[in-house]
Amino acid sequence: MxxxxxxxxxxxxxxxxxxxGHRESAAGQTSGAASAVHSTAYPLTIENCGVKVTFDGPPRRAVSLYQASTEILLSLGLADRMVGTSTWFDPVLPELAADNATVPRLADNDPGLETVLAAEPDLVASASAHTFTAAVVADRSRFAQLGIPTYQSPSVCAGAKVDGESVTRTERLSFDTLYREIRELAQIFDVQQRGQDLIERLTRRLDDIPxxxxxxxxxxxxxxxxxxxxxxxxxxxxxxxxxxxxxxxxxxxxxxxxxxxxxxxxxxxxxxxxxxxxxxxxxxxxxxxxxxxxxxxxxxxxxxxxxxxxxxxxxxxxxxxxxxxxxxxxxxxxxxxxxxxxxxx
Structure with missing residues (x-):
């Protein structure tokens, strides 16, 4: 070994x-991010993976049911607005460890619907294709019936067909998909400047690599x-x-x-x-x-x-x-x- x-x-x-190749995408996103940052006007309605979701105000009790979603929310400085996480593959990024320690872990893998509801969330987010299925946690329609908005990472549905746990794509993922997710979450939580700053940090890292x-x-x-x-x-x-x-x-x-x-x-x-x-x-x-x-x-x-x-x-x-x-x-x-x-x- x-x-x-x-x-x-x-x-x-x-x-x-x-x-x-990444430089062209990153540069375009950085210039777009340089535009003026505005506060979110509520109620905010977005179309997310084919589902229209309305937010009456910035979420205060978010639950993230997948590590990738959790790390984006933590990177946006939203630990104080999170009441639960789940579905972990690895230790959290070191720079996010202190904030992550303040958020309850509902489960290492997939929690049941009852566990999620017990956290009294006003937003449930996931970057997994299978989270929002009846066989795992619950369909998005079920959360909607309960009055709980949901957010599915665009990486799941961008140019993709989701069938249970399987995702089949008609087009390749790009860094633009990641930047879109950051922007949308920043808008939902009314932390647009933080979203812009995060995108700029990521694009600088890419631009700095020969x-x-x-x-x-x-x-x-x-x-x-x-x-x-x-x-x-x-x-x-x-x-x-x-x-x-x-x-x-x-x-x-x-x-x-x-x-x-x-x-x-x-x-x-x-x-x-x-x-x-x-x-x-x-x-x-x-x-x-x-x-x-x-x-x-x-x-x-x-x-x-x-x-x-x-x-x-x-x-x-x-x-x-x-x-x-x-x-x-x-x-x-x-x-x-x-x-x-x-x-x-």
């Missing part, structure tokens, strides 16, 4: 490079699962990372965010690099990094893949494989790994 330890240490460095590309390098993204792995398709957050770095996602022909594939299919496509999710939640076999590496190197189907033979593993947290404010961190880490492997220009 000395190789993995060294790699993990290397990936923590931030002086790395990514492709120039350009680098990795042409003719193929990659696969493994989220979890040992029996049948969940590997990223074309158009979710990992697809965005591959595009930014000029990588070829070996499952770019899959429109589903995280299709289940066979090990034989992965070995047949033989990626140069494997991005491995290290999920601290420990909910299923294959969540932890160690279990992934042990499986890859001991399974005869995968042991001879180029990425495994060369130990070309880039490690991301589970949250970095999701759409959210960690998208920037993910691109930085991937670029560091590619440079360490000698695969980036």
């Amino acid at each position: 000395r190789v993995l330890t060294a790699l993990l240490s290397l990936l923590s460095l931030s002086a790395v490079a990514v492709a120039c 350009s680098t590309t990795a042409p003719d390098v193929s990659v696969a993204f493994w989220f979890s699962g040992l029996r049948t792995p969940y590997l990223a398709g074309c158009c979710s957050a990992p697809g965005l990372y591959a595009t930014e770095l000029g990588l070829g996602n070996v499952f770019a022909d899959a429109r589903e965010d995280w299709p289940e594939v066979s090990w034989e299919a992965l070995a047949d496509r033989n990626p140069d690099v494997l991005v491995l999710g290290d999920l601290s939640r420990g909910r299923v076999d294959g969540d932890a990094l160690e279990s992934k590496v042990a499986f890859l190197e001991s399974n005869p189907v995968t042991a001879n893949m180029a990425a495994v033979r060369n130990k070309h593993y880039v490690v991301l947290t589970g949250s970095e494989l999701d759409a959210g404010i960690r998208e920037v961190d993910a691109v930085v880490k991937m670029a560091a790994g590619l440079k360490a492997f000698g695969l980036a220009q």
Whole structure:
């Protein structure tokens, strides 16, 4: 495991490079954010993932049912207006830890509807496709019947079709989707200046990274699962990372965010690099990094893949494989790994 330890240490460095594609998006968003900031006029009605939602005033008792949503709300300085969180994959971002400690955790995974209602929320937000389903927490229509507004991350529905837990996309995610979510939440809570400042911080980080590309390098993204792995398709957050770095996602022909594939299919496509999710939640076999590496190197189907033979593993947290404010961190880490492997220009 000395190789993995060294790699993990290397990936923590931030002086790395990514492709120039993000700059055009980031620059456009920054100039848009520079416009005058106005207070929210209530009642505010927005159309969110096909649902019209009205807010009579800024929420005071928000519940966030997914880590990515929680970290955006905390980044907007809204801990004092949050009364619950759930569905955690990893420890919260260090800079948000103090604020997060003041917000009750309703559940590590998905809470029941009764648990959510007991928190008396005036907003329920989630960045997950499956949260707002009767099988998990409740449909958005059920919350509406109870007089509770809901907010679904645009990353779930932008150019996408949601069927239960499955998301199939017709277009790729972009950083613009993240910026839109930040702007909308800032408007809902009437903290537009904070939203503008957060977007500018993210775009500055992207702009400060020198350009680098990795042409003719193929990659696969493994989220979890040992029996049948969940590997990223074309158009979710990992697809965005591959595009930014000029990588070829070996499952770019899959429109589903995280299709289940066979090990034989992965070995047949033989990626140069494997991005491995290290999920601290420990909910299923294959969540932890160690279990992934042990499986890859001991399974005869995968042991001879180029990425495994060369130990070309880039490690991301589970949250970095999701759409959210960690998208920037993910691109930085991937670029560091590619440079360490000698695969980036």
